[in-house]
Amino acid sequence: MxxxxxxxxxxxxxxxxxxxxxxxxxxxxxxxxxxxxxxxxxxxxxxxxxxxxxxxxxxxxxxxxxxxxDHPLWTTLILLVMLTVAARTTGQRGKKTPGATRIAFLSIGLGSLFTLAVLVVAGIFDYTPQNIIPIGGMIIGNAMTTASQVINRMADDLHDHRGRIENMLALGATGRQASLIEFQRALRTAMIPHIDTTKTVGLIKLPGAMTGMILAGASPLAAVKIQLIVMYMLVGSVTFTGLIAALLTYRAFFTDAHQLRAIPASK
Amino acid sequence: MPILQIRELSLSRGGQPVLHKINLSIEPGEVFLLIGPSGSGKSSLLRCLNRLEEPAPGTVFLDGTDITALPVPDLRRRVGMVFQQVAMFPGTVADNLAYGPGLCGDSLSRARALDLLGMVTLEPDIADKPAGELSGGQAQRVAIARALANQPDVLLLDEPTSALDPIATHAVETTLTGLRERLGLTLVWVSHAVEQARRVGDRVLLLDGGRVVRIGSVAEMLDPVNGDRRALAFALGDEAGMQAQPGA
Known part of the structure; x- marks a missing residue:
């Protein structure tokens, strides 16, 4: 042509x-x-x-x-571009956290990779561009929101609770022990919206994947099956991403000698 | 042997010098006061002693051991700290007391918790109260008891009474000096109140601009007639008098 x-x-x-x-x-x-x-x-x-x-x-x-x-290399390349854009976007939002882009890249990347690997290995989806690109996009997009929430929430909470955290450090707590409350809170922040969506799905609005399939002419029941897979996979992937982001974020704020670094205040 | 020894300790933050070549020895069982104007580096010096700030290796020694060679949690159990702003942890007073021992998997017996409350002159029935409901003076004494639960050798006190009223201040001072008598505890105490230094201190260090101005006994430093001229100038809030050189 x-x-x-x-x-x-x-x-x-x-x-x-x-x-x-x-x-x-x-x-x-x-x-x-x-x-x-x-x-x-x-x-x-x-x-x-x-x-x-x-x-x-x-x-x-x-x-x-x-x-x-229809080559796995091209499909993977598209996923990498999505991941890079997601990590940069998150990194720009999380400037208070040292190495936010790196944290975002690792947490979104590992969380998404793990979820995609489970879906492919279990035979739920084949590694074809038609399957993996839209599914990967959904996973990476949601993981981006999660990573951003976790990184920023944790930075704000560690800043706000410096007094209590230093009291704990002074009693011999490690950085991980002293920031346990902030860690758990950040993880809950990441997971709760997805659990709530899963609870009310179909009652408030028809989710995206299902809407798209019905518009494209699929039967509602076929669309529901895909939507269920999408929902469960997103709960899993945001949890992995949230966990990795929380682990890396708390580590970014503590020195090896369990000292809490200075954190700028939020506007 | 001194329990704490500081040799040529300097510290800078963001390129700005905070402490300049501090040399100092503190004996076991001593109540050692750090006084000086705001921003003179008192708190930073204190925070170097339990590594909340990072001192250079070979500058701070606990019982002859370089503290940067000790595992940080162990160091902080041996050198406890009480802050100006008390932060109670979630849960009851007893939960707060059990926090330190709990970090190494130990539990705190009821008898030991009540014993700790007795040491800081609090009633036993406070043990089951939510820690968030205590008054300032009570919370500060719980914070002291919480540090004591780790059985420290040294207690660092960062202006522990500056947020308290005179009655609570008196209670906390009595508690702390009583602990020295009872447990042989060494106290390193940052205060901006010269009167407090006169009441509780054995020796006093006057710090200004991150440098030691002078170290001496309370009488040498703060006696209203024969005390150190610059220390007395500080006590009177006379900034110029603090800086003038002798004979100048």
């Missing part, structure tokens, strides 16, 4: 995007409301819409390519 043919295909694909174009009416409405109420968000709205459009179209083409190649 020469380049002209390719452009032709792209344009035809874009032409079939008229339904997407129609949905832009809602964005236009939002921009008008923003202007009318002087929320001053029109510019942000336009750039966000354009950026989202370009990103998703681009990722669509990249995925088409990777699906066509």
């Amino acid at each position: 020469d380049i002209l043919d390719q452009i032709d295909t792209i344009l035809r694909d874009l032409g079939s995007l008229e339904r997407v174009g129609l949905s832009l009416v809602l964005v236009l409405l939002a921009a008008l409301i923003s202007r009318w109420q002087r929320a001053d968000l029109e510019y942000d709205l336009v750039t966000a819409t354009a950026r989202g459009f370009v990103q998703l179209i681009a990722i669509g083409y990249v995925l088409e390519l990777v699906f066509e190649q």
Whole structure:
């Protein structure tokens, strides 16, 4: 296929995007409301819409390519890109924690790797791009939120409870023993939203994977089966990620001599 | 042999010097007071003695042993600390007392808990009270008892009475000096109150700008007539008088 043919295909694909174009009416409405109420968000709205459009179209083409190649190396590369973006995003949010990007990379990476390995080894999903990229994306996306929550919550709690922690250290506690309360609290922060979602699933809203499958024409029961797997896998992966993030974060704040490092206050 | 020996101890934080070549020996059973203006390095010096701050190797010795060669938890059990801001741990007073021994897997008997409360002149029935409900003076005495549960040789006191009213201050001072008599405990006590140093101290170190100005007995340093001129200037809040050189 020469380049002209390719452009032709792209344009035809874009032409079939008229339904997407129609949905832009809602964005236009939002921009008008923003202007009318002087929320001053029109510019942000336009750039966000354009950026989202370009990103998703681009990722669509990249995925088409990777699906066509159907090679584990490409699939793995896509996962690594997702992981790197997730770790950098988390690292920027967690600047108070020394080495936050490294902590995020390790906790999101190991948590996701372990979950994916269980899913593949148990034969629940094959290592094909169609399976692994969307599933990996969900796992890494949720792990990112978890790592970010754990790293920031722990930094704030260790800062706020320095007095109690130093009292414990002075009695001979190790850094791990003195920060046990903060450690447990951070882990609970990471796990509770997922446990709550699992409790109320279907009663409040239909979850993403299931919604997507039903829209694509799958039967609701088939969609439910996949959704159950997704939910259970996410509870597992955020717990692994949360645990690793909490372990690495507490270690970042204590010296080898069990001294609590200085922590800047939150805004 | 001195129980604590400090040789040429310097400390800096973020590139700023905090302590400059401190030399000092503290004898067993002594009540040693550290006085000096805010920011003079008193607390930092104290925190070097149990490695809450990191002293350079070969600068602080406990019973002749370099403290950086000791396992940190063991050092901190032998050199206990009581802070200005008391932080009670979750649970009852008895839970708080059992914290230190619990870290090495030991339990604290009821009799021992009551004995510890007796040492800090608290009533036995306080043992089952939630620690969060204590008054400031009670909490400070529980913090002292909590440190004593580890059977330390030395107790570091970082302005233990500065957040307390005069009645609670008196109770804590009596408790601490009583412990020296009863257990032969060595006390290293940071205070900003010269009157307190006169009441409880054996020897006094005047620290200014991270340097030792002078070490001497309470009488040499703080006697209103014959005391050290700079120590008395500090007592009167006379900053210029503290810094002037003798004969200048």
